[in-house]
Amino acid sequence: MLRAHAHQVLNDATIPELPGAYHGKVRDNYDLPDGRRIIIATDRISAFDRILAAIPFKGQVLTQTARFWFEATADICPNHVLDYPDPNVVVGRRLDILPVEIVVRDYLAGTTGTSILTLYKTGARQMYGVTLPDGLKPNQRLPEPIITPTTKAFDGGHDEPLSPEEILDKGLLTAEQWETLSRYAFALFARGQAMAAERGLILVDTKYEFGLDPEGRIVLADEIHTPDSSRYWFAEGYEAAFEAGGRPPSFDKDFVRSWVADRCDPYKDPIPEIPAELILETAAVYVRAFEMITAKAFEPPAPDEPILQRIRRNLAAYF
Template identity: 60%
Template sequence: MIDAGALAPYRDYVLPEAFIPELPGFYRGKVRENYDLANGERMLIATDRISAFDQGLAVIPFKGQVLTDIARFWFEATGDICANHICANPDPNVMVVQRLEMMPIEIIVRDYLAGSTATSILPMYKAGARKIYGIDFPDGLSANQKLPWTIITPTTKAGHDAHDAPLSAQDIIERRILTPRQWEDVAQKAFALFWRGREIAAARGLILADTKYEFGFNEEGHIVLADEIHTPDSSRYWVAATYAERLEMGRPPDSLDKDFIRNWIRARCDPYREPIPEIPGDVILEAAAAYIRTFEIIAGRSFVLPESLEPAPLERIRANLAFYWRR
């Protein structure tokens, strides 16, 4: 396993942005740069930015590459459940995908009472809510406890400087965001994807506590899985071996996701009301090691560090993508 110490030489080997003027249709997301290509495909470049609490926080070495590698693993492992948008992978940080008409909602599937953000069920439950996302919750549940059943908690999809908002299945139908048939279809796909992910994670000693999916429609109107799947940015992974002991002690589970950064921040401020302090370099490297460890556990293979700091990540990406503006 690669630890934080081994990553120290790579502290500045990061991809904070990936603007390439030769590529058309540029759009910047929270962590990805998007390009709409002339042939109707879309290019997604995963930067090393990390985002939470509706704002950017820092850049984590190798994070974009790890997210791309993990997403590829899961797209391949779930292709029999739902079609996905992958067309090509010309660089470790890059996916070329189908351009879809994206659903204006995010689908979050949950197995545990967890979370720290405004749309997570744990803060709502702690505040006394017992009907959350249109679902009735029993009294007496504790933080990070397994729920009586697997649930879906959809949210709106906010842009920059905006906040996601909870939705119920009834809201989605009544507001005509999706038809009843579309909602039934996407809910079934989301549950099936999650159950597959939960099964594979368990075989590797991990608990997939919850995850976020994004879907779109292709030209034929079929539902297609988009964005990413079961990555540490879109999912909450816990170490199964220590889960019960830590729950009994009232401590949060050992996590292998961006909760590492979230928890560091929440211990020092209210990120929705107060300025977020600068994240120290040692915390950044610990986060990078956690991302890499998650990849190695899930994919079952070692993450290979580059032998040299040259070329820089953006230079390598430009070289690998030159075909797309020269053709």
């Protein structure tokens, strides 16, 4: 299936007939005059602040995985979704995105400078307004889930860690907004963990993005519990890996990132041509992730119609 559809990738979703264009690293967005936003997930894969390649099915997997979770959590909090006119497209309410990104974590894991494992290894025990006990090992489950909020860098800057006190002191959120965000985030995460466990998966951590609608309600935006916004481990194999001090088995999508980093300075050098087999391996991981997370069979696009042509046809009513 992968080889038959390897030529079907959505590198670019420029549609001149749609207004208010904004092209992100992965998604192409269009703002309609009536307050709706059309979000098209391309197959672009981004790392090192640049686009590395296009992975077949990636945009469809992310859109449909998020759809699965938006529908499964609609009773917990409102979300931005209005319609799904195409497998790669969601139409949502345009929101004023809140300046705090919410990450919920239940394990001592992560590799970035703001991850709790990185900070813990430096000797830090107080972080993000919480205190972690001594003696935790990498990838160990925490005593209870925690929220690790960061600033939302709208201008391409770096996210910075925040505590609840700093969020309120800086006026980033009101006390009521912070209480609502926290309640929503913990409830969404608990639902995600419970449903993931039924599928043999551990939802380790995830990020949420919220915004305000015109009525001032807090609304869940962006994506939810996708393999790009969340860390999943396979439950089978976790204990053995943890006891051995190794990394638990997971959906490893970093083939392309690692391959590039091993061959050049990706922040300065030209990106070498990435082998087709590596692209297909990554596509296979995304498809497997979709099928395991949702317990649904992945439906590939029709082989005889380019993806952008299909999207244009399905969005014609919005022109």
